[in-house]
Amino acid sequence: MSSSPLRRGFAMTGAAVILAALLSACSVPANLFSGDAQRDEAGSVTEESSIDIFKLKVGDCKLVDDQNSEQLSDTNVVPCDEPHDEEVYFEFDLPEGDYPAEDEIVAAAEEKCAAEFATFVGVAAEESALHYFYYWPTSQGWTELDDRLIQCVLYAEDESKLDASMKGAKA
Incomplete structure:
Protein backbone atom coordinates (compact mmCIF):
# COMPACT_ATOMS: atom_id res chain seq x y z
CA MET A 1 0.00 0.00 0.00
CA GLY A 35 -11.77 8.99 36.84
CA ASP A 36 -10.75 9.16 40.50
CA ALA A 37 -11.04 11.92 43.10
CA GLN A 38 -8.29 14.15 44.46
CA ARG A 39 -6.91 12.20 47.43
CA ASP A 40 -4.35 12.87 50.15
CA GLU A 41 -1.43 10.54 50.90
CA ALA A 42 -3.66 8.39 53.12
CA GLY A 43 -6.11 7.92 50.22
CA SER A 44 -8.88 10.12 51.66
CA VAL A 45 -10.95 12.28 49.32
CA THR A 46 -9.90 15.95 49.60
CA GLU A 47 -12.55 17.63 47.44
CA GLU A 48 -15.97 16.87 45.98
CA SER A 49 -15.64 14.85 42.79
CA SER A 50 -17.62 12.72 40.42
CA ILE A 51 -15.70 9.45 40.10
CA ASP A 52 -15.92 6.21 38.17
CA ILE A 53 -17.84 3.74 40.35
CA PHE A 54 -14.88 1.36 40.13
CA LYS A 55 -12.71 3.99 41.91
CA LEU A 56 -14.95 3.98 45.02
CA LYS A 57 -12.94 2.81 48.06
CA VAL A 58 -13.47 1.85 51.68
CA GLY A 59 -13.64 5.09 53.68
CA ASP A 60 -15.13 7.12 50.83
CA CYS A 61 -18.09 9.30 51.77
CA LYS A 62 -20.60 9.91 49.02
CA LEU A 63 -23.68 11.78 48.05
CA VAL A 64 -26.85 9.96 47.02
CA ASP A 65 -26.85 9.14 43.34
CA ASP A 66 -29.78 8.59 40.99
CA GLN A 67 -31.75 6.03 42.98
CA ASN A 68 -33.88 5.16 39.94
CA SER A 69 -30.96 3.43 38.28
CA GLU A 70 -30.11 -0.21 39.01
CA GLN A 71 -26.61 0.24 37.58
CA LEU A 72 -24.19 3.02 38.39
CA SER A 73 -21.23 4.05 36.27
CA ASP A 74 -20.14 6.99 38.39
CA THR A 75 -20.81 8.47 41.81
CA ASN A 76 -20.18 11.68 43.76
CA VAL A 77 -17.74 11.63 46.67
CA VAL A 78 -16.86 14.31 49.23
CA PRO A 79 -14.45 14.56 52.17
CA CYS A 80 -16.06 12.80 55.14
CA ASP A 81 -16.08 15.99 57.23
CA GLU A 82 -18.52 17.53 54.72
CA PRO A 83 -22.24 16.63 54.68
CA HIS A 84 -22.76 13.32 52.91
CA ASP A 85 -25.36 10.58 52.66
CA GLU A 86 -23.34 7.36 52.66
CA GLU A 87 -19.96 5.88 53.58
CA VAL A 88 -18.27 2.78 52.19
CA TYR A 89 -17.16 0.76 55.22
CA PHE A 90 -16.13 -2.65 53.86
CA GLU A 91 -15.57 -4.52 50.62
CA PHE A 92 -14.82 -8.08 49.60
CA ASP A 93 -14.63 -10.20 46.47
CA LEU A 94 -16.96 -13.03 45.60
CA PRO A 95 -15.20 -16.28 44.63
CA GLU A 96 -14.28 -17.07 41.03
CA GLY A 97 -16.64 -19.18 38.96
CA ASP A 98 -19.97 -18.69 37.23
CA TYR A 99 -22.06 -15.64 38.07
CA PRO A 100 -23.97 -16.56 41.24
CA ALA A 101 -27.73 -16.40 41.69
CA GLU A 102 -28.98 -13.18 43.28
CA ASP A 103 -29.97 -14.95 46.52
CA GLU A 104 -26.39 -16.26 46.86
CA ILE A 105 -24.98 -12.75 46.36
CA VAL A 106 -27.42 -11.28 48.89
CA ALA A 107 -26.65 -14.02 51.45
CA ALA A 108 -22.88 -13.41 51.15
CA ALA A 109 -23.35 -9.63 51.33
CA GLU A 110 -25.69 -9.81 54.32
CA GLU A 111 -23.32 -12.07 56.25
CA LYS A 112 -20.17 -10.05 55.68
CA CYS A 113 -21.68 -6.54 55.69
CA ALA A 114 -23.53 -7.20 58.98
CA ALA A 115 -20.40 -8.56 60.69
CA GLU A 116 -18.17 -5.76 59.44
CA PHE A 117 -20.76 -3.08 60.30
CA ALA A 118 -20.21 -3.80 64.01
CA THR A 119 -16.44 -3.79 63.52
CA PHE A 120 -16.48 -0.45 61.68
CA VAL A 121 -19.18 1.46 63.61
CA GLY A 122 -18.65 -0.12 67.03
CA VAL A 123 -22.19 -1.43 67.53
CA ALA A 124 -24.27 -4.05 65.75
CA ALA A 125 -26.53 -2.84 62.94
CA GLU A 126 -29.63 -3.82 64.97
CA GLU A 127 -28.58 -1.42 67.76
CA SER A 128 -27.54 1.44 65.49
CA ALA A 129 -29.22 4.53 64.08
CA LEU A 130 -27.38 3.63 60.88
CA HIS A 131 -28.33 1.06 58.26
CA TYR A 132 -26.44 -0.51 55.40
CA PHE A 133 -26.85 -1.74 51.85
CA TYR A 134 -24.38 -3.06 49.30
CA TYR A 135 -23.31 -2.77 45.71
CA TRP A 136 -22.66 -5.97 43.80
CA PRO A 137 -21.40 -6.79 40.32
CA THR A 138 -23.73 -7.18 37.38
CA SER A 139 -23.63 -10.29 35.23
CA GLN A 140 -22.10 -8.24 32.43
CA GLY A 141 -19.42 -6.79 34.72
CA TRP A 142 -18.70 -10.27 36.05
CA THR A 143 -18.03 -11.65 32.57
CA GLU A 144 -16.54 -8.67 30.76
CA LEU A 145 -14.63 -6.87 33.56
CA ASP A 146 -13.92 -9.71 35.98
CA ASP A 147 -15.80 -7.68 38.63
CA ARG A 148 -16.28 -9.72 41.83
CA LEU A 149 -16.44 -6.83 44.31
CA ILE A 150 -19.20 -6.28 46.86
CA GLN A 151 -19.07 -2.93 48.70
CA CYS A 152 -20.90 -2.39 51.99
CA VAL A 153 -22.27 1.14 52.44
CA LEU A 154 -23.84 2.71 55.53
CA TYR A 155 -26.32 5.58 55.85
CA ALA A 156 -28.44 7.25 58.57
CA GLU A 157 -31.73 5.45 59.26
CA ASP A 158 -33.63 8.76 59.11
CA GLU A 159 -31.75 9.60 55.88
CA SER A 160 -30.23 12.71 57.45
CA LYS A 161 -26.81 13.88 56.33
CA LEU A 162 -23.73 12.56 58.06
CA ASP A 163 -20.97 15.09 58.82
CA ALA A 164 -18.09 12.81 59.80
CA SER A 165 -16.84 9.30 59.22
CA MET A 166 -18.86 6.76 61.18
CA LYS A 167 -15.77 4.66 61.93
CA GLY A 168 -15.89 3.96 65.67
CA ALA A 169 -18.87 6.33 66.11
CA LYS A 170 -20.97 3.78 68.05
CA ALA A 171 -24.00 5.51 66.57
Missing part, protein backbone atom coordinates in the same frame (compact mmCIF):
# COMPACT_ATOMS: atom_id res chain seq x y z
CA SER A 2 1.37 3.38 -0.89
CA SER A 3 0.87 6.66 0.82
CA SER A 4 1.17 10.13 -0.56
CA PRO A 5 3.86 12.47 0.88
CA LEU A 6 1.10 14.86 2.04
CA ARG A 7 -0.82 12.12 3.88
CA ARG A 8 2.42 10.86 5.41
CA GLY A 9 3.23 14.40 6.63
CA PHE A 10 -0.18 14.66 8.33
CA ALA A 11 0.34 11.25 9.92
CA MET A 12 3.77 12.23 11.26
CA THR A 13 2.43 15.55 12.59
CA GLY A 14 -0.52 13.75 14.21
CA ALA A 15 1.78 11.20 15.81
CA ALA A 16 4.02 13.99 17.15
CA VAL A 17 1.02 15.83 18.65
CA ILE A 18 -0.26 12.65 20.33
CA LEU A 19 3.21 11.80 21.66
CA ALA A 20 3.65 15.32 23.04
CA ALA A 21 0.24 15.15 24.72
CA LEU A 22 1.06 11.81 26.32
CA LEU A 23 4.45 12.99 27.52
CA SER A 24 3.01 16.16 28.99
CA ALA A 25 0.31 14.17 30.77
CA CYS A 26 2.81 13.79 33.61
CA SER A 27 1.99 17.34 34.64
CA VAL A 28 -1.78 16.85 34.36
CA PRO A 29 -3.61 15.87 37.58
CA ALA A 30 -3.89 12.09 37.84
CA ASN A 31 -7.65 12.13 38.31
CA LEU A 32 -8.15 13.68 34.85
CA PHE A 33 -7.40 10.34 33.20
CA SER A 34 -8.24 7.88 35.97
